[in-house]
Amino acid sequence: MKKLLSLLFVAILVFPLAACGGNKEKADTTKEDKKEISVEEMSFDELKEAAKGSTVTFYGWGGDEVLNEWLDNTFAPIMKEKYDITMERVPMDIDQVLSQLSGEIQGGEEDGSIDMIWINGENFRSAKENNMLFGPFTEKLPNFNDYVDATNEDVTLDFAYPIEGYEAPYGKAQFVMMADTDKTPELPASAEEFKAFAEKYPGKVTYPALPDFTGSAFVRNIIYELCGYEQFLTMEADKEVIREAVAPAMEYLRNLNPYLWNEGKTFPDSSTTLDNMFADGEVLLYMTYGAYDAAVKIADGAYPETVQSFQFDKGTIGNTNFMAIAGNSGNKAGAMVAINEMLSPEIQASRYDSMKVLPVLDNTKLSDEQKAAFDAVDLGKGTIPQDELLAKRLPEMPAELVPIIEEIWAEEVVGK
Template sequence: MKRLVAVSVIMILLLTSCTFNIGSNDPEAKNWELIVKSAEKSMVTIAIEHTNPLVSEWFKGDYSKYMKANYDIDVTIIEQSILKTMDKLVGDKAGEVTFGDIDIILIENEGFKNAYNRGLLYGPFSDKLPNVKQNLDMRSLNMTSREGIKTNGYSVPYSRSQLSFIYNQDVFYETPTNFSDLIQLIKQNKNRFTYPDPRVTKEGEAFIFSILSEYIDFEDFLLENFDRVAFGEAITPGIDRLIELKPYLFENGTKYPQTIRALDDLFINGALMMSLSMQYNYVTDKLREYEYPENASTFIIPTGVATYDEIAAIAFNSPNKSGAMVALDALLSPAMQASKYNPRVWGSLPVYDAGVVPSTSLEGFTAMRLRSTTVGFNAFMNAVMPQFSPEMRAVVLERWEKDVLSSTDE
């Protein structure tokens, strides 16, 4: 019954202008108060599939406790493949099931475009969430686009990872501040750098994405009507740069490590001066385990590094849409973004935007004590790049294999 009341309230709020006299005089604030009130003592079900087991543990632990303590909402986690979740929603849609079993869908990689185009999602809702309006840039491409289509307010980012560079300060101390300087450093230390195969590793993919991004106007290719030919032309200068770099790579660029572990081993034994990671605290963890050289540290390129956001959406037939919105707003709260940022808990970067988020929302991050071998969250926030769509990725990898991998020295 509680779920039916919550659904009724949310539909009224989204379709009409509410003038109830509760608390704030701001109509939007009043509406949100009603949404929060209607979600009390309810249950929110979240469908999760993730490659990192710490994610489910965090949702079942810190996040669920936070929701219960602050909103009296019970969180239920369903661990199943995104394919199974989508199949269930497709069946519900065909059977005209008004109230389903799932409220929130977490999407680590792909799935939004298919779900959105098939009418499996509820929205728009993102502009209703106070923490979105306060801490995120609602006009940024990572907010307005996903998988090459407009999100139209049907999703929110909740977790982020970005590329970082690992280096040995015994080899060089001053770190490059742009990719031109990085390439010059690589040329000065011939055969002491490489990147893993971008076709099979996210780190390798992220490296070439970071190089190519300087030549791309993302807005031209992320907001629907992807032009494969135009994109291919746009990335050609970046592809040429990778070809130029190839003879300076380890083994003259004839072989690329097939795993990040293989790349790491080359760094650890001194064959390489750098490694790569998508985990911001990776070096500190490796130093703690005595696996890395004692003077290993981390840097990023301030002008921008490849960025990957994970997103959350609401099922079209969520039985508790108000509870789902409250749950997602809580997920974007400073308390929860800082909680998952803790490397001992999860180690996920915040999805906040540097030009928008107030300093008060960052207090939990600044209070967290991390070693100097870890790049700070502020540096990562300032180096966010738009995320490549699957279509863009396919073209990049095809060109890399055809033009870079197959190229030979003249």
């Protein structure tokens, strides 16, 4: 009888504790479960089972309303229906994301608030080198193994930095410029023609102030155009070495200043500001990493149908943006399931159709039916054909060179 009472007393104590913990929607949360089997040891089917009923947080830039709508109203419902996973989108600039992640890790938070992260470039390098990311994980994803060319440098390198399985590709980007051909029939095909365009239309051309992502890309494109790109792919991150290498481009940009908006004394604070200036007719050229942004804006009525994208004949920089997993994520299983789904042909085709994002899948690995889904996408008006676009795709330079170039630009170009 005493034994029975003891058991009942233990049960009474345990039940409230279990009930209190039942609302935490995370996979691999309890320490007992972690001891039994870690996510590193799980098969993908076991990951799916562990992630059922959980919530995955996806942190990243929230400034693209078309993307936000797609994530909330297309991707999230699919994840809920197929896997019983709730997707929670958390809009936040990447520097804030990494600051929050660093604080949680340093504070010893094992079940952190951040699961998936939209990231690339110097931010990825910094996070990986500071042991803030979980991985490698891509080899555990069936869709990565089945549909992605894991040997392609767009997948193995992020701004020339080895990925080593700590990121999965999310979408491809490529730098393009655009103009309203009804107002300006000229479409500059080189840095020299770009300067001539600015001279013809003084005050009607500019680019975002660095370190804005798009403004920085424009400056690197000018560097590639005037200095070549090969030397930068293996260049050491020495400021004076880089300063000497980019000198012709900095001189070009200084000489361009007098013809720019506000005579180059100041620059728009962001690509969003420049977009608004272009839409309002304050400037005649816009630039973006979104290769098909013109089609999206024309379809939305933000741009007239006479807007046309273009690129320099020598090519423009392309890169890949990625998804990573926080090192202290409380739901690594759910994050891997979500990233795997993002790499499915159906989801990549949906992104291509809805947002005109260049897909990251290897076309040769797709079935005829899957290829047909991509071929059926109408890229819309004002775009560069994909074959032409990718034929002029230039590699990104090493991530550690980028902030140094931005410093040199601030010293040698701003207000000069």
